[in-house]
Amino acid sequence: MNAPAFGVYIHWPYCAAICPYCDFNVRRDRGDDHSALIDAIAADIAEHGRRFSAGPARSVFFGGGTPSRLSGAQVDKMLRAVDAAFGLAADAEVSLEANPEDCARFAEHAAAGVNRFSLGVQALEDAALRALGRFHSARDALWAIDAAAHLGARVSADLIYAREGQTLDTWRAELVRALALPVEHLSLYQLTIEAGTPFARAVDRGRMAPPDADQAASLYAATQALCDDAGMPAYEISNHARSAAAQSRHNLLYWRGQAWAGVGPGAHGRLTDGETRLATSAHRGVRAYIDAVSANGVGWVERETLSAQAFADERLLMGLRLGEGVARRPIETLRGAAFEETVMTRLRDLGLLSFDATTLRLTPAGRLVCDRVIAELSRLAS
Amino acid sequence: MTPRDRIRNFSIVAHIDHGKSTLSDRLIQATGGLSDREMKEQVLDNMDIERERGITIKAQTVRLDYKAADGETYVLNLMDTPGHVDFAYEVSRSLAACEGALLVVDASQGVEAQTLANVYQALDNDLEIVTVLNKIDLPAAEPERVKQQIEDVIGLDASAAVEISAKTGLNINSVLEAIVTRLPPPKSGDADKPLKAMLVDAWYDPYMGVVVLFRVIDGVMKKGMRIKLMQADAAYGVDRVGVFKPKPTDVADLGPGEIGFFTASIKEVADARVGDTITEERRPTAVALPGFKPAQPVVFCGLFPVDAANFEDLRAAMGRLRLNDASFSYEMETSAALGFGFRCGFLGLLHLEIIQERLTREFNLDLIATAPSVIYKIRLRDGTVLDLHNPADMPDVMKIEEIEEPWIKATILTPDEYLGAILKLCQDRRGLQRELSYVGSRAMVVYDLPLNEVVFDFYDRLKSVSKGYASFDYQIEDYRAGDLVKMAILVNDEPVDALSMLVHRARAESRGRAMCEKLKELIPQHLFKIPIQAAIGGRIIARETISALRKDVTAKCYGGDISRKRKLLDKQKEGKKKMRQFGKVEIPQEAFIAALKMDGD
Numbered sequence: 001m002n003a004p005a006f007g008v009y010i011h012w013p014y015c016a017a018i019c020p021y022c023d024f025n026v027r028r029d030r031g032d033d034h035s036a037l038i039d040a041i042a043a044d045i046a047e048h049g050r051r052f053s054a055g056p057a058r059s060v061f062f063g064g065g066t067p068s069r070l071s072g073a074q075v076d077k078m079l080r081a082v083d084a085a086f087g088l089a090a091d092a093e094v095s096l097e098a099n100p101e102d103c104a105r106f107a108e109h110a111a112a113g114v115n116r117f118s119l120g121v122q123a124l125e126d127a128a129l130r131a132l133g134r135f136h137s138a139r140d141a142l143w144a145i146d147a148a149a150h151l152g153a154r155v156s157a158d159l160i161y162a163r164e165g166q167t168l169d170t171w172r173a174e175l176v177r178a179l180a181l182p183v184e185h186l187s188l189y190q191l192t193i194e195a196g197t198p199f200a201r202a203v204d205r206g207r208m209a210p211p212d213a214d215q216a217a218s219l220y221a222a223t224q225a226l227c228d229d230a231g232m233p234a235y236e237i238s239n240h241a242r243s244a245a246a247q248s249r250h251n252l253l254y255w256r257g258q259a260w261a262g263v264g265p266g267a268h269g270r271l272t273d274g275e276t277r278l279a280t281s282a283h284r285g286v287r288a289y290i291d292a293v294s295a296n297g298v299g300w301v302e303r304e305t306l307s308a309q310a311f312a313d314e315r316l317l318m319g320l321r322l323g324e325g326v327a328r329r330p331i332e333t334l335r336g337a338a339f340e341e342t343v344m345t346r347l348r349d350l351g352l353l354s355f356d357a358t359t360l361r362l363t364p365a366g367r368l369v370c371d372r373v374i375a376e377l378s379r380l381a382s
Numbered sequence: 383m384t385p386r387d388r389i390r391n392f393s394i395v396a397h398i399d400h401g402k403s404t405l406s407d408r409l410i411q412a413t414g415g416l417s418d419r420e421m422k423e424q425v426l427d428n429m430d431i432e433r434e435r436g437i438t439i440k441a442q443t444v445r446l447d448y449k450a451a452d453g454e455t456y457v458l459n460l461m462d463t464p465g466h467v468d469f470a471y472e473v474s475r476s477l478a479a480c481e482g483a484l485l486v487v488d489a490s491q492g493v494e495a496q497t498l499a500n501v502y503q504a505l506d507n508d509l510e511i512v513t514v515l516n517k518i519d520l521p522a523a524e525p526e527r528v529k530q531q532i533e534d535v536i537g538l539d540a541s542a543a544v545e546i547s548a549k550t551g552l553n554i555n556s557v558l559e560a561i562v563t564r565l566p567p568p569k570s571g572d573a574d575k576p577l578k579a580m581l582v583d584a585w586y587d588p589y590m591g592v593v594v595l596f597r598v599i600d601g602v603m604k605k606g607m608r609i610k611l612m613q614a615d616a617a618y619g620v621d622r623v624g625v626f627k628p629k630p631t632d633v634a635d636l637g638p639g640e641i642g643f644f645t646a647s648i649k650e651v652a653d654a655r656v657g658d659t660i661t662e663e664r665r666p667t668a669v670a671l672p673g674f675k676p677a678q679p680v681v682f683c684g685l686f687p688v689d690a691a692n693f694e695d696l697r698a699a700m701g702r703l704r705l706n707d708a709s710f711s712y713e714m715e716t717s718a719a720l721g722f723g724f725r726c727g728f729l730g731l732l733h734l735e736i737i738q739e740r741l742t743r744e745f746n747l748d749l750i751a752t753a754p755s756v757i758y759k760i761r762l763r764d765g766t767v768l769d770l771h772n773p774a775d776m777p778d779v780m781k782i783e784e785i786e787e788p789w790i791k792a793t794i795l796t797p798d799e800y801l802g803a804i805l806k807l808c809q810d811r812r813g814l815q816r817e818l819s820y821v822g823s824r825a826m827v828v829y830d831l832p833l834n835e836v837v838f839d840f841y842d843r844l845k846s847v848s849k850g851y852a853s854f855d856y857q858i859e860d861y862r863a864g865d866l867v868k869m870a871i872l873v874n875d876e877p878v879d880a881l882s883m884l885v886h887r888a889r890a891e892s893r894g895r896a897m898c899e900k901l902k903e904l905i906p907q908h909l910f911k912i913p914i915q916a917a918i919g920g921r922i923i924a925r926e927t928i929s930a931l932r933k934d935v936t937a938k939c940y941g942g943d944i945s946r947k948r949k950l951l952d953k954q955k956e957g958k959k960k961m962r963q964f965g966k967v968e969i970p971q972e973a974f975i976a977a978l979k980m981d982g983d
Contacts, residue, residue: 009941024942063940189937217932238937254941268942279945313948321939346966350909370935372909375954 004259004272007059007250008048008082010041011264012067013286016101020133020202021160023194025266025284026065037265037286038074040293042081044263044282047297049085052271054259056087059250060094062114068098072108079113086261088113093154093249100136100144110151116248117148118187121157124174128163133198142181149182154246156185161223162216163191164208171219172226179230184246188223189238190216217368224364235323237367255322257315257330263299265289270314277306308334317374325354325361335380343376353377383602383637384457387567391597391641393461393476393509395501396486397494397853401516404548405486405557406444406460410628412554413446413458442583443595443641444628450562458561459641461582468730470503470857471675472583475657477503478673479582479597479641482510482565484557485538489515489545490522492531493821495795495853501536512560513543519550535821571638577601577609577660578667582641584654586706590622590630592648596660597641600667604635608663609646612670614653617663618646652708677709679727680788680858681734681754681837682771684715684880685741686723688748688971693722699745700724703737710737715772719880719962719974720750725772731837750971752880753978754837759786759861773882776868779919785884786861788833791816793826794844796852801825803847811835812886830859834884869894869923872915873901876965881977890916894924897977904973907931912967 014029049055060082062075075096082088095116096109106117121141123129129136136144141157148155159178161171178186191210193200202208211219227233232240236255241247253260262269266284270277282299283289289299306314312334319326332338339360347353352366352373366373396402446458463476477483483504487493504511513532515525529540544560546553578600587593596603603609603623610617624632625642636642648654655677659670687696700712711727728734734754741747760768760777761784770776792813796804798820808815808829817828831840836856844852869890871881885893894916901914909931916924939947961968 011942192937213933220933237935237939251940254939254944260941262941266942268945270941270944281945310948313951314944317947317951318939318944347909352909368933368935369909369931372931372934375951376909378951379955379958 003056004054005253005256006054006057006086006258007061007253007260008045008057008086009061009063009250009260009262009264009267009269010045010067010078011063011065011262011267011282012070013065013265014069015064015066016069016099017133017135020198021191021194023197024065027286029066029069034074036290038077040290040299041078041264043297044293044299045078045081045085045261047293048261048263048269048271051298052261052273054086054261054271056089056092057082058089058092059253059260060088060092061250062094062096064097066099066102067096068102068105068109070096070109071105072112075109075114076112095156095248095250098144098148100140103140103144103147106144106147106151106153110153114153116154116156118156118158118185118248119144119148119183121145121178122160123163124159124177128166131163132160145181145183154185155183156187156248157181157183158187158189160189160191162211162219164210166211166219168218168222172222175223175226179226179232184242185248186227186232186240187238188227188240190220220368221364233323234367237321237370252322255318257311257318265299267299273305277311279304279306308336313378316378320360320362320374320377321367321370323361325359328355328358328360337380339377340379343379347373347376383573383635384640386571386639388454388456389459389567389639390456390482390561390565391459391461391480391568391639392482392484392561392565393463393480393504394484394486395463395497395504395511396516397488397491397497400486400488400491400494400497401548402462402486405484405514405516405546405554406462408548408551408554409446409458409460409558410444412551412558413448442628443626445625445641446627448558448562451559452562456562457640458558461641468680468728468733471677471729472656473500473503474507474673475580475582477507477509479580480507480509481568482512482561484514484561485511485532485536486514486516487528487532489518489525489528490520492528492824493535493795495793495826495855498535498793498795499855499857501538510565511538512557512564513538513540514557515543515545516548518545519547519552531821535826568639571598572600573602573637575600576665576667577603577607577662578671579603579660580671581611581654581656581658581660583656584648584651584708586651590645592651592654593630593643593645594648594654594660595641595643598636598638599671600638601662602635602637603642603644603660605632609644610661610663610666611654612659612661612666613655613674613676614658616653618648621645621647650708651706652704655708677729679709679711679757680730680833681728681756682725683728683734683754684717684720684723684725684752684772685712685738686717686720686750686752688750690721692747695745696724696741696747696749699741699747700726702745703740707737709733717752717774717880719878719964719969720752721962723750727771731841750975751978753883755884756788756833756837758866758884760784761786770884773868773884774879776884779868784863785866787864787866787884789830789859789862790833790836790856791859792829792831792836792854792856794829794852794854795821795824795826796848798823798825800848800852801827804844804852807840807843807847811840812889831856832862832864832886833858835886835889867918870917871897871901872913872917873905873969874912874965874967875915876967878964878969880974887918890918891923898924898926900977901973902926902928904976905967905969908967910966 013026015026094114096114097118099120122132124138126137193203227240232242234240235247259272265286267282269280280300281302283292283301293299312331315331344355354361394402442462444460448458449455461476461480463473532540544556579596579598582595584594605623607620622645624630657674661667687693709729712724715723715725755771758770760770762781763783813829813831819826865887866884867887869885870877898914911930912928914926915922960971
């Protein structure tokens with residue numbers, strides 16, 4: 001286990017319908033044949049394998065879009081490409097984002113090698129699910145969780161809160177039920193109104209009023225308290241696990257500043273090339289992506305060698321999200337300067353940050369203003 | 383040399399837009415000073431700003447050769463004077479160089495506040511006045527009503543008023559005849575006496591250097607002679623003597639009653655002071671001309687570069703402006719909030735605006751101007767008196783016996799319907815009513831007002847409550863004791879020097895509250911709560927609190943979000959450069975600018 005941590009992110013952009021809050025690279029699936037995209041992704045993986053001496057892959061993550069729409073054979077084809085390019089560790093975590101509607105295919109996915117399902121439950125109230133533009137019911141979600149659990153897979157559920165009209169009491173009741181689900185992991189996201197989405201238009205026109213910052217802060221605090229009591233503390237701003245083993249190994253790559261290959265339309269990767277950190281992003285359009293792969297071997301639209309300063313910023317802004325905190329040394333080495341004592345002390349005195357010689361860590365209060373604290377810390381003394 | 387009885391020196395008194403410049407152009411054209419081709423619209427206002435705003439900043443002359451109906455050729459010197467109260471002293475010197483004036487009044491608009499002030503000055507200088515009604519061709523023209531108004535308000539006989547249209551050229555010749563027949567020639571003057579001339583104005587010309595405009599009383603000015611400026615106590619050899627026709631044209635000499643220019647390798651405009659007496663070095667006149675006053679700044683404000691890196695550019699620009707405008711003064715100032723800049727003195731608010739605009743426009747500088755202030759006289763317990771114009775320099779209150787502030791006499795003419803709002807405005811600004819009368823359908827109010835209430839935003843308020851119809855003019859009256867206090871603004875318990883001000887105690891609370899409310903809007907939330915307070919001495923008179931930022935966190939942040947988040951962080955870092963650190967609080971540059979611009983009410 002001396003090889004540096006490495007994983008592969010595979011983006012599958014198709015969905016049965018587009019959710020009104022989503023700003024990811026997604027498109028509606030019209031039931032066309034997607035074999036050309038599967039082939040392109042496999043070829044992209046292979047080319048990454050030829051260019052970078054990384055591996056073995058200790059995690060693979062099918063994200064989207066809705067990768068649970070993939071067949072077992074399609075998942076199998078892409079996992080084989082990963083194995084051929086980098087080697088797939090025997091104990092690799094293979095996650096797949098899944099919609100409850102697709103639970104009939106879970107067995108196929110598991111047979112192809114998926115051992116962790118991340119289920120888009122979103123809410124346990126049917127009215128809320130309809131408001132979020134989802135087509136499944138709360139019952140469907142519970143059914144899907146059971147289906148995944150029975151396959152022996154690890155299961156995580158996503159929930160969206162700080163929804164319009166949600167009170168502390170209604171959310172607490174819903175969360176209590178979520179914590180009782182047979183899942184080892186919960187991702188609890190506050191609803192974010194992203195520009196360009198139908199929700200953003202609704203808010204602009206005054207047809208929708210999500211909770212204000214104070215209300216959202218109270219909801220966050222209540223969430224932390226309930227989850228801590230239930231033995232499911234946050235290990236990241238929005239992610240909770242019953243144990244260290246239940247944490248998402250793949251997502252930790254992002255937060256810990258480790259390396260992964262990103263393939264599929266719009267996927268981002270971070271790769272190590274000798275001494276340098278490479279940031280890649282793939283064409284967002286399916287056609288453009290396939291064409292790029294056939295022309296260049298990889299689907300990149302952009303490839304940037306990060307400056308030490310930029311890498312330092314990335315490590316800070318991702319690492320500080322973790323409950324374990326972020327190691328100071330590697331970042332201070334990259335930026336060529338120690339974090340400013342006065343800034344750290346001020347943030348500590350405000351009860352937002354704890355730090356020692358090796359680590360920076362947000363306090364529970366600090367997590368709510370994580371982005372601002374990052375901005376303060378990232379500044380170099382002038 | 384022109385015989386004295388063939389000379390007529392006159393100026394034009396008019397309100398903005400009543401047609402002074404157009405009439406000047408017509409007079410120049412009618413006497414053949416310029417061909418039609420050379421005739422640029424409104425020749426006399428040289429500077430861009432002058433042309434755009436229709437105001438004259440520097441006095442200028444043009445010499446017209448006019449063959450009158452009596453068959454004789456006369457030399458008419460048209461003196462274009464600054465029309466604004468900020469330049470009242472310059473105006474007084476220009477008027478002192480004339481024997482007559484044309485009072486130009488718009489035949490539909492009638493008399494305005496500015497007209498009044500200027501015509502009274504002309505009368506004070508014993509000038510003969512010919513009334514001219516302009517824009518007589520317009521359908522709205524009411525010459526009879528306006529003549530009546532002139533008689534009622536100014537007390538001038540307007541029966542012989544010349545009715546013209548400067549635009550169409552109608553009756554321009556009657557104006558020229560009236561100048562010759564109704565205005566007097568220069569009074570006595572002796573060409574054999576030692577030279578005695580008045581320095582009317584001076585400016586810097588990129589080709590000729592410092593050009594001095596002057597009027598001869600006695601003696602003769604010619605090229606090559608050694609002259610002396612009596613107040614400046616400096617001597618020069620005269621390089622050129624000439625007149626403006628309107629192009630500069632050299633002449634052999636200029637004798638009593640004549641107006642012209644000379645150059646004499648004077649280095650700075652500041653050396654040629656308006657009102658100074660010019661005489662011969664070897665044979666000086668015994669008595670200097672009366673009425674000289676050194677330029678006296680009345681309104682002050684701090685000017686700072688928006689980008690601190692432009693400080694040296696600003697210094698250079700100030701130096702260049704000062705070359706041509708000796709009445710503008712500046713000294714370096716440091717502000718914790720705004721960095722390095724200059725404390726500047728101006729003749730008035732218009733002067734301030736002009737300088738600021740020239741710095742921005744001609745030198746391409748982005749500036750922050752602090753709230754304008756006036757000169758306070760601080761009488762200390764030990765008997766000394768301090769002139770104070772920067773609240774930052776305020777001595778310890780315990781040492782102060784009394785503070786005096788400058789008061790003005792303000793004249794406002796307004797259509798009746800806005801009178802109520804204007805009276806309220808004046809009253810709110812601690813005004814004391816002196817006079818209220820009606821001139822036809824227009825009301826004329828005269829108020830005593832503290833200047834510090836006027837420099838704040840009085841013009842803007844007056845304009846807005848009268849929808850732009852009220853006209854306003856003022857004269858500095860005197861200094862009066864007032865219950866003035868220094869109000870400090872504290873952000874997170876730290877005083878912000880750029881925002882402190884001297885205010886009347888009765889106005890402090892409302893000003894303080896307005897400032898705190900404004901800052902609350904302008905300063906972004908921080909990780910801690912920020913009290914914003916207005917204080918007099920140690921006493922808090924207004925307070926607002928910016929609550930601490932409660933939530934600023936991205937809910938979802940995975941592999942695909944990193945680049946975007948990093949770019950956002952870069953942007954934030956860029957934005958930090960435009961922040962001013964104030965203790966622990968960062969205040970955006972825009973917040974300062976907006977706070978300083980705020981309305982008082």
